Amino acid sequence: MMRQHHRFRIGLKNVQMNTCLSNLTNKFMNYKGHKVDQPCFLPKHYCCSFKKIPTKPIRIMRLTVLFLTLLGLQFAQAGHAQQVSLHVKKASLKQVIEELSNQSGYTFFYDQKYLAQANPVSIEVNNQPIAGVIRQVFADQPFVYEIVDQTITLKPKKEILQTNTPTRQSVITGVVIDATGAPLPGVSVLVKGAKAGTTTDEEGKFSLKDVAQGTILVFSSIGSASKELPATTAPMKVVLEENQDLLDEVVVVGYGAQKKSDLTGSIATVSSKDLENVNSPNVVDKLQGKVAGLTINTGNASPGATASINVRGQNSISASNDPLVILDGIPFSGSMSDISPNTIENISVLKDASSTAIYGSRAANGVILITSKKGEAGKPKINYNGYFGVQNVARSLDLMNGPEYLQYMQDYQNEMARRNGTTAPAPEDYLFANVWEQAQKGIEVDWQDRIFKSNAPIQEHQLSFSGGDENSTYYASAAYLDQDGVVKNSPFKRYNVNLNLNQNLSSWLKLGLMAQLTQSDNNGVQPTIDNAVKMSPYGKDRDENGNVVTYPMYAQTLYPHPFADEQAIYDETKRSVYANTFLDVQLPIDGLSFKTTFGINYRNTETGSYYGSNTLSGQGVHGYGEVTGQNAYDWTWENLLTYNRSFGDHKINVVGLYSAQKSRIKDTRLYGENFVVDNGYNNLEAAANNKQIESGLVNTALLSYMGRINYSYKDRYLLTLTGRSDGYSAFSSDDRWAFFPSVAGAWVISSEDFFASELINNLKLRLSYGKNGNQAISAYQTYDRFSNIQYLFGDAGNAVNGLALGFDAIGNRTLKWESTGSFNAGLDFGLFNSRINGSIDFYKTHTNDLLMSRQVPIMNGYNTIVSNIGKTKNLGLEVNLNTQNIIKDNFTWNSNLTFAYNDNEIVELTGDGKSNPSAGYIIGQPIRIFYDYKVIGVWQEGDDIANSWQPDAKPGDAKLADINGDGTISPDDRTVMGTKIPKYTLGIGNDFTYKGFGLSFFMNGAFGVTKEDNFTNVERFVPGSGANYLSDMDYWTPENPSNEVPSPAYVPKNTHKYYINAAFWRIRDLTLSYTFKGEKLDKLHIGSIRTYINARNLYTFTKVKGYNPEALSVSDETGNPTSTNILSPYPVPRVFSLGVNVQF
């Protein structure tokens, strides 16, 4: 029986056995003094019950149960585990079993002593289903057998369990389930200290005869922590927790899967369980801090927005640094916020060149592989997940109240007068009319309070059904998210439907279908946060009819009411379909299979907006309406040929790929002004003025050939060779194709005969080097591209179309691939029998021929052009640690830590060794820096300013550093003020369980990062325009000679800015859960109920004031940072939620 869903579990099992075996084979002989009572966190009967260490490779073991396992990549070949060929005459059963195991990946459990009783086997079969072959093989044997998953357990016929003579014997029955309530098949159930035992069936049930009540039973399964329980006559219900030992999990790699111990590259994984402890509707949020080297920046915290992601820093200066995302094998071009996190089975992050090389073309920025949940054979399962939460602004600004504001305005006026040699006017003369009026009346408005929504609700519900039988499995899920923003009018709704079907058509043909349908709605016109921050507390809010006062401070153009467009309509709906279907063919050559996958990404975005005469934006034109539509359609066809064989100690896995991909984005826009009535956007033809029509098309195509060879010898010397050739349409027709090779090797040192350490149970060294490409530029950069620009001759008549070239419109005819060569050295280790697992990776990358939006002198007629120029390098270190601090029956404590350091540097720009300081690109410095004048204080009265390097400065002005010491401030005094991208990131998680309780908390932070400090830059608050300011800023006045913040009247020289260390440390998620299980639930046919309380963004330690210390605007196209406005970004919410997860 093939159970699709359990593929990973099976793999896990086999892997662990494998290790166990190899440990036994190669290492245990050196395990001097090994004792049973030593700490062992592998299921005891597999490894630790050995008392005698054999002196040569084991073939036969004196075990209650012995398992042989295939030394191949079973998990990757689930497709051909169905069918075997045997041609033997009078062969020993042992040989046959080994051969079957080799071909099929099935594992045999048996007691060696019975083999002696076996009859010789003669059989001639060709490509027959294994079940039938096994039936034939054992037809004439003194054994019965039982197939569970891929495990075949042999027992002698009529075996009678020998036990000590108990006083009372009976039949003990029960069921074994996992923490989620799912039945666990294949669990070994043994009587402690005796040979008697059984395994659970597919429904997790077991039955043991003649076992006395109170006898200790040992329940164990690879991948789970074993458990000892006294037998009861009442049906037993045993919960086996998943083993925390991640040493040998199976990892989804590109175009296949590998067990972690076989990896040569640097790949990190996140399981659905890891995702569970962070309660967010967005999968990217859930990943933050979980993977060393994955930098996630929640630059925009608004509902539905996706954080920016970088794998191992940034290589590219102006092409995209976004990693490639693959969903179930197909490149995913949608937004990560489209994905319902509960439908994700696991995520792999491919980091080094060797692991990403198979995706050569877009892989230089790393690859994120998302595998969605699939059904598993067995009883249908129903699962409900849901939570409800409330959100509040986590950190608001301490703005001035009315009297403070008046003082600030007066200070500003005094200072202006002092500087101009006049006398300060009276408040009624400089305050805006409304402000003066409100100040007289003493009516203040708390503008933050007006725009923020307190206790903004969020709820998410997901219901899934899954199940199947040996030939077909299904998984279906529907999910709904309804999130209000902490800023009014910024709601987000999402609907997801997922379907996953797998069908075996015959023993050699399999097909599957995966489909994700999503819709998300973003409606409403959000108030302007910036205006709320800067509005005078004495501004007028609303009139007696509740209508907004368009300009609260009076007809002052810079600061309209935050809700000036409140009456406008804005509807945005995104719909997408991500679907793929595959056909997997087992070819008539041993180990050879072919898989073809066709996938589509269809994304549709519709927006409709109407700004009527009653809105600020629409009043001037008697209302305007706009409808936009974007239809994006990509298809990908991947054809994969896999050859997978073992020859004794040699294992080989060869993959060949041909892939084609096309992407097409069509845009339309309709616009009109001047409507008779404000009637929305559905009747744009009623516009009397300025009708506009736009349509556009962007298409790209990619062709790829790839080959990969994985070779391993004795499971300890591993080699991976990869080559990929890619052709991309957007490059110059002469330079479309490029080849990206890589090589990687690994050495499992701990498997070596000479290696003997009780401290270290696993040690592996990985080395890789490879080249990757980056194609991430927009299409058509090789062409000159006109913009349309309209004009009208005369006072009547029609507009004419004009053509003009913008400043980035000139094509570069010689564009080609950007390529990154990277070296990675990694060490995986397990200490104290895997109580501590971890890895350390060091990498160095060099990127050449950068696809750079190059800044050129405007005399060219353009000032930016995409070119292949420049070089960068990245250097980094990543540490990943998982520790099991306490493991007791009732209490466990696990911790994990991820740490990453990345530093990058521009090595070359235009080839002449010169930097471009205006663009902030300095050779020898990181890619994303602030390059500016350095403020070292404030000029004070009494300073000898006239003889200083800033002779024109006035007391209260910022004192700039004369970096080059030439006695004057010039552009040469600009210096590096810090990097926009964190150099260090750290995530620490802790999980505690006590009986049914679980407590997890997760903290993360980023360090070595700088933001523009808009708060110290008083001018940006435009005091002259009556804007408010922060109440806790110590600004300079003659009476308050601050050295921190300059005078409000100071206009920054050469428009210099201020900068702040934006490091933060955040208590991100705290979850307390309780899981109910038991008979009462059984009666209700409920497997388990997990309830939890979660707190997100509980507290943030940082110097940055305000809404979001991570604030970062990024380019839509490249994801690269554009600005770091910490003044008025969308606030990060603090969320408290209550959730439940029910399994039926």
Next chain:
Amino acid sequence: MTKRIIYSALLALALSGCKKSFLDEDTSGFLSPENSYTSTAGFEAGLNGLYAYARLEFQTWDFAGSLFTQGATPQEALQIGTDIVLTKTDGTDGSLLPFQNYTLDNNSSYVRNYYKFGYGLIANANTIIHALDNNEISWDDPENDPQRVRATALFFRAYGYRYLINLYGDVPWVEEVSPEPRTDFTRMPKMEVMQHVIDDLKYASENLPDNPDALEDGKLTKWAALHYLAEDYLVLHKSDSAIIAAKQVVESGRYHLNKTRFGAEKDQDGDAFHDMFIEHNQNRKSGNQETIWAIQLEYNVQGGGDLYTDWSKRAWVPFYANLGGFTLADSLGGRGLGQLRPFDWWLDSYETKDMRNSEYNIKRNWYYNDPASPLYGKKVNITEDMKRTGKVYPTTTKFFYGKTADNPAYEGNMKDRVKIRLAETYLLLAEAYLQQNNKSAAAEAINEVRARANASPIDAAKVDVDYLLDERARELLGEEMRRMTLSRFGKEVFLRRVTNLNPASKPVVKDFNFLWPIPQEVIDANSGAEFPQNPGYN
């Protein structure tokens, strides 16, 4: 066997995919010079683009279709810091103040944006000129179209250089748009650049149409080219040539000073000078015989500009709306922010009888207009503080423009923007004679302009550079870009005018402020050759 066939078929299909066609791009979503500049219609669209590009001088912020943003009222940076207007210290678009305080630096936005504007326009003209080399263009009128297209493009190239030379001094002369970007530009001496510009304008003046009545309003004629040609000869001190060029325009018979009432409000109270600044009165078809070239704007009409085009009104109209007793009114100019206030010397330089000093053209008397106010109907006693804060002060009405009923906060000034009118050509002629020290001829030309305004003729003896500049201010205040005019007269005149007449800039202006700095980004990006900053700027 079946499997084998299926598999072979799939593989064959996979591998046989024709690389070339699969990776070819579908470029139907945009136009490029290669596929557009192949016919008269294509070039016509390119010329339209140049007209629209020239209008971007007044583009404040981005709107659909605009190619770049200049910032609020960029053109006022060419008025402030000269001898005609003062800007207030608060409530002014922040980026304007440095131009009065002469704290402008090589990152100041308008300094950067005018440089971009100039070279952007030049590049678009060069693209057209280059495309004309193609032998396979399908012309509607092969005899005339190529010349007219080239002439128009050359005119705009010269127009772009006009800004660059006057604002930045020596600038590189660029004749082509190279797809391989250059970083080795060097600054060509201004006078050499002028020679090239004159060549361009000569060709334009010989090949542009000569009959404005046969053209759509807003299209260029040879007379526009001659006007700028005269101006450029003045820079080179080739006064003979300047006289010839200016005289050709003056004597063309195509244009006349508007001496009688015309246009939309000709039956209402007013005068002929005022008529020129009423909406829809700038183009020839309105009866205006003086306009030689006007950049086209139209309120709320497609192609006519947008909400973010030409915010001159916001700068020039007083911020009376912020003074108690006032309410917004179109008759008071709509909603201004009072950012620019003409100096008193200008107000005081008119004769009472001068038409340009009439109540229609200079609003000196303000009356509270809010019926709800006890002050309603009373005359404002204009205080120094009202002036200082820009609330109420006497000023020109040229930029009065109100759409209060539609949008009280409307920023724009959607009247066609006259770039060249005959009065200025007369004043250029006078300037040329003055270069020759022929004061009587100069006076004669000036008096043409004064006569229309009903001002007393000036004595030849009193005509000098300062008088001419005063007269230009009286006639052209706000219309001419004053910094460009002063630039033509040279550093000495610039400094004298500023220090004599602009009390705000007087203490801070230095001789190097005659030129703007070169934008730092240009120097930084031009890594292949030395690109010296203008002296005095760091």
